[in-house]
Amino acid sequence: MMKSIICLCLFALVAVNAAQYELNDKVRQYLAAVKMTDLPESVRSSLNADQGRGPNDASHWCCINEQPITTVTQTKIEYATHVVATKTKVGYVSCGFMGTMRCSQYVTNYRTEKYSFIQTFQIPNMAACASHEVKCCAGYLLVAENCHTYSDIMENRPLFEFLSQLGLLSTGIGK
Numbered sequence: 001m002m003k004s005i006i007c008l009c010l011f012a013l014v015a016v017n018a019a020q021y022e023l024n025d026k027v028r029q030y031l032a033a034v035k036m037t038d039l040p041e042s043v044r045s046s047l048n049a050d051q052g053r054g055p056n057d058a059s060h061w062c063c064i065n066e067q068p069i070t071t072v073t074q075t076k077i078e079y080a081t082h083v084v085a086t087k088t089k090v091g092y093v094s095c096g097f098m099g100t101m102r103c104s105q106y107v108t109n110y111r112t113e114k115y116s117f118i119q120t121f122q123i124p125n126m127a128a129c130a131s132h133e134v135k136c137c138a139g140y141l142l143v144a145e146n147c148h149t150y151s152d153i154m155e156n157r158p159l160f161e162f163l164s165q166l167g168l169l170s171t172g173i174g175k
Contacts, residue, residue, distance in 0.1 A: 023141070023153075027168050031153075032142040036119060037078050039144060042158040047143060060147035061124045062137035071122040078119045081112045121146055 023031075036044055061071055086109045095103035124134040136147035143153060153159065 036144040043162050046156050046158045060140045064133040070125045075118050075120045079116050081114050084113050
């Protein structure tokens, strides 16, 4: 009896962890239209880490007729903001057994700071495609103005956590 309960629990745990998210049309449209600067830092860094291509590798861009084209690497300066917390001592309060000690009292103030960073990205060479219609090649998905392999996107946990918070995901369970 105990073995069957353990097996059932183990099976349920494996089934829940194996649930794949479904990249429906709504999610694909959002990923294609979103700008890299609109994504959280954790998602940006995970997407940049997943690229794994050399600077002149254009195998992920194709003309509409699936012919690979070349890309040009460009950089641009992006600006973003982050919140900085400042902790300031404002005095002391009584603490300890029957107030026999003095403990510091602090106030935390928050402010936003603007910072800049250099973003490197690849742009398709439009002269290479006669129709000027460029898309991601088969097996790639357009995310934040760049093509990423489908397997890299499916393994990108920070991206799925972000999409889940936006309410864009539905699991493939029960379909």
